[in-house]
Amino acid sequence: MSQPQTACLPDTAGQANELDVSSFGGLTGFAVLDQNGCLVSANARLLELLDDRVRGSGKLDPFSLELHSHSAKELADALTGTDNANLQLDFSNGVRRYLQLGQLRASRRLLLISATHFEESSQADPELDALTGLGNRHRLQQTLSRLESDRTRLSAPHGSTLSNDAPAILLVDIDRFKQINDTLGYRIGDSLLKLVCSRLRRLTTESDPLLRIGGDEFLLVLHASDDAHNAIDLAERIVDLMSRPFLVEAQQLDIGVSIGIAFFDEQTPDSATLLQHADLALQQAKTRGRRQACIFQPSMAVDAQRRRALEIDMRRALALQQFRLVYQPQVDLRSGRLVGFEALLRWEHPVRGMVSPAEFIPIAEDTGEIRRIGAWVILQACLQASLWPDGLKVAVNVSPLQFDDGNLPEHIDTALQQSNLPPEQLEVEVTEGLLFQNPDAALAQLSRIRQMNVDIAMDDFGTGYASLSHLSRFPFTKVKIDQSFVRGAVDDRTQALVSCIISLGSSLGMRTLAEGVETSEQYRRLQESGCDAVQGYLISRPLEAGSVGNFVERCTRQIQGGDVAA
Amino acid sequence: MSEDLMRVVYVSQNTIEGDDECLTRQIEQILGSARRRNREVGITGALMFNRGLFAQVLEGPATAVEETFERIQCDLRHAEVVMVACEPIATRSFDQWSMAYVGNREQVPAVLLEMANTTGFDAHKIDADAVNDAIRTLLTDE
Numbered sequence: 001m002s003q004p005q006t007a008c009l010p011d012t013a014g015q016a017n018e019l020d021v022s023s024f025g026g027l028t029g030f031a032v033l034d035q036n037g038c039l040v041s042a043n044a045r046l047l048e049l050l051d052d053r054v055r056g057s058g059k060l061d062p063f064s065l066e067l068h069s070h071s072a073k074e075l076a077d078a079l080t081g082t083d084n085a086n087l088q089l090d091f092s093n094g095v096r097r098y099l100q101l102g103q104l105r106a107s108r109r110l111l112l113i114s115a116t117h118f119e120e121s122s123q124a125d126p127e128l129d130a131l132t133g134l135g136n137r138h139r140l141q142q143t144l145s146r147l148e149s150d151r152t153r154l155s156a157p158h159g160s161t162l163s164n165d166a167p168a169i170l171l172v173d174i175d176r177f178k179q180i181n182d183t184l185g186y187r188i189g190d191s192l193l194k195l196v197c198s199r200l201r202r203l204t205t206e207s208d209p210l211l212r213i214g215g216d217e218f219l220l221v222l223h224a225s226d227d228a229h230n231a232i233d234l235a236e237r238i239v240d241l242m243s244r245p246f247l248v249e250a251q252q253l254d255i256g257v258s259i260g261i262a263f264f265d266e267q268t269p270d271s272a273t274l275l276q277h278a279d280l281a282l283q284q285a286k287t288r289g290r291r292q293a294c295i296f297q298p299s300m301a302v303d304a305q306r307r308r309a310l311e312i313d314m315r316r317a318l319a320l321q322q323f324r325l326v327y328q329p330q331v332d333l334r335s336g337r338l339v340g341f342e343a344l345l346r347w348e349h350p351v352r353g354m355v356s357p358a359e360f361i362p363i364a365e366d367t368g369e370i371r372r373i374g375a376w377v378i379l380q381a382c383l384q385a386s387l388w389p390d391g392l393k394v395a396v397n398v399s400p401l402q403f404d405d406g407n408l409p410e411h412i413d414t415a416l417q418q419s420n421l422p423p424e425q426l427e428v429e430v431t432e433g434l435l436f437q438n439p440d441a442a443l444a445q446l447s448r449i450r451q452m453n454v455d456i457a458m459d460d461f462g463t464g465y466a467s468l469s470h471l472s473r474f475p476f477t478k479v480k481i482d483q484s485f486v487r488g489a490v491d492d493r494t495q496a497l498v499s500c501i502i503s504l505g506s507s508l509g510m511r512t513l514a515e516g517v518e519t520s521e522q523y524r525r526l527q528e529s530g531c532d533a534v535q536g537y538l539i540s541r542p543l544e545a546g547s548v549g550n551f552v553e554r555c556t557r558q559i560q561g562g563d564v565a566a
Numbered sequence: 567m568s569e570d571l572m573r574v575v576y577v578s579q580n581t582i583e584g585d586d587e588c589l590t591r592q593i594e595q596i597l598g599s600a601r602r603r604n605r606e607v608g609i610t611g612a613l614m615f616n617r618g619l620f621a622q623v624l625e626g627p628a629t630a631v632e633e634t635f636e637r638i639q640c641d642l643r644h645a646e647v648v649m650v651a652c653e654p655i656a657t658r659s660f661d662q663w664s665m666a667y668v669g670n671r672e673q674v675p676a677v678l679l680e681m682a683n684t685t686g687f688d689a690h691k692i693d694a695d696a697v698n699d700a701i702r703t704l705l706t707d708e
């Protein structure tokens with residue numbers, strides 16, 4: 001600082017209009033500074049807290065206070081700037097003081113020094129996020145209401161707001177942020193958030209409100225002047241920029257963001273709905289694989305609504321006995337004999353009618369309801385199979401989620417005991433997905449189940465990512481060849497693949513069963529390839545539990561005359 | 567400067583559009599601000615440009631490297647940044663250069679050619695030291 005050195009000692013105070021703080025008592029040091037950092041007036045406590053370092057010059061000179069260089073620099077910045085400041089002063093001798101600088105009037109600033117932290121509440125704005133300085137969740141309501149009142153004010157007399165120049169909100173969510181926080185700690189997580197915030201700010205203008213409304217969620221408002229293309233372009237730029245590496249504390253961090261975009265158009269009644277729309281679009285961006293932006297479509301709201309209703313109905317379905325099992329016969333290809341049934345879950349809702357498993361199973365898995373439903377399926381299948389003659393097998397589908405609590409072997413054991421079904425008559429079918437989500441826990445439980453003499457089948461083989469090493473590592477007793485390899489026009493390559501799976505299975509000591517067999521041509525081909533068993537419409541559609549007995553009887557009669565399928 | 571030294575080596579794709587002249591101007595502009603700003607914060611390093619690809623080595627005090635790298639990250643004149651190295655170092659390789667430059671040249675070392683020719687290359691397969699040394703060799707040959 002090279003300002004002319006004016007003689008300015010604390011006792012020049014007392015002039016007209018000059019605030020005199022020299023008589024202020026208490027534990028806080030007070031001073032009034034002029035624009036050169038000279039003390040116009042100060043109380044005794046201030047001089048004491050600064051260890052008399054300012055008494056000689058009468059000036060708050062950052063570089064002669066014997067401060068640590070970082071504190072000296074911060075203080076110098078605060079003094080040259082005009083903003084209010086809140087600093088921590090670290091002296092070279094290890095002493096720490098806290099400083100606040102506020103504006104009094106044009107050329108005067110009020111300085112406060114304390115040995116302890118100033119009350120946070122006197123400073124911190126409850127609507128501002130302390131980390132990023134952005135508005136927080138508390139500011140959200142205000143931001144949204146403003147958007148609403150702007151719309152009312154601006155909307156054309158005939159209410160013909162085009163969606164193209166409607167305001168938009170962008171909900172920006174950091175993918176995998178929790179993982180970074182958990183593995184690298186909050187400090188790195190916080191630094192990362194600051195960088196994310198500054199990258200967002202770099203792409204937006206100061207007049208676009210930007211809020212941090214959740215740990216890793218930001219909301220950006222784009223005003224009506226921006227057309228739809230702008231919002232989408234911007235979202236794409238944000239996705240691009242956030243996918244670039246971050247460097248924090250000498251570590252490379254790779255994140256990405258998903259973005260939901262919603263326009264405050266005529267069809268959106270209020271700002272709360274707008275926020276829901278952006279959220280639905282965000283969920284869509286995430287399910288599509290993250291690192292992308294999605295725009296809200298009305299169909300998303302319809303789907304979400306239907307899904308929510310379905311979720312509610314599903315929670316009641318067990319108690320209301322709307323679920324039942326049907327059984328699809330499985331036939332041995334060598335003997336033509338009926339060997340067992342696959343139990344399939346059906347949900348018949350009094351109003352909706354039949355709800356497809358393809359629709360309700362994913363929802364049951366999402367909500368965790370699958371655990372209760374899955375347990376019911378196992379018990380029900382065991383109970384019904386125990387009534388069948390001749391040791392026919394029952395195959396039950398198990399969701400990867402049923403392995404989560406580690407107690408699947410116990411649940412199966414209980415079902416076997418309650419039903420008195422011999423364990424070798426039960427087969428558990430698992431999908432390839434299980435092998436990826438938590439392979440170690442899955443392997444441990446499958447091994448225990450196998451030790452109980454229950455069979456284990458890999459379902460839908462060839463449709464996912466299961467590799468040969470999975471087949472050999474897990475205790476499978478059967479491979480089920482997916483119907484997509486069996487049905488329809490089967491070309492030579494597919495046929496070769498099927499033959500390959502069959503010989504692979506048999507060389508690993510597993511049985512093979514082909515699903516979806518519809519024609520006797522397919523039946524014959526599989527028979528020739530050495531496949532062990534089949535199921536499909538050619539044999540029979542899935543049967544109601546009550547019809548199984550009849551079917552078994554018919555098969556026994558037919559078998560004396562030849563193949564079931566013949 | 568007592569802070570620990572670190573080094574960042576990355577490769578990125580050029581996204582500058584336009585003719586050669588425009589490209590040259592942009593690169594001059596990049597080098598201009600790089601050299602000015604790097605000198606201020608104690609960063610040294612080298613930038614290579616070839617066949618649409620940048621390779622850069624940044625070395626200096628960790629905080630300065632982080633701040634500079636963040637700024638460079640946000641530069642839309644390149645994209646698809648792949649980090650090759652990000653590590654503490656004991657000494658600088660380019661202590662004489664606030665940002666040395668190796669432009670379109672005939673004698674491009676094999677390791678860089680390989681990088682330039684592979685699209686969607688695997689960063690883990692690139693040896694940071696090799697990039698570092700290759701650029702250095704080019705500089706000292708001058």
Ligand SMILES: Cc1cc2nc3c(=O)[nH]c(=O)nc-3n(C[C@H](O)[C@H](O)[C@H](O)COP(=O)(O)O)c2cc1C
Pocket residue numbers: 596599600601603604613620622624634637638639640641643644665
């Ligand atoms: C490939 C590439 C390398 C760059 N290297 C540096 C660098 O080493 N140091 C630097 O400060 N800026 C570098 N920049 C430029 C920054 O991205 C940014 O434009 C510049 O720091 C802005 O500074 P200015 O506003 O002071 O000119 C580089 C940009 C690109 C595209």
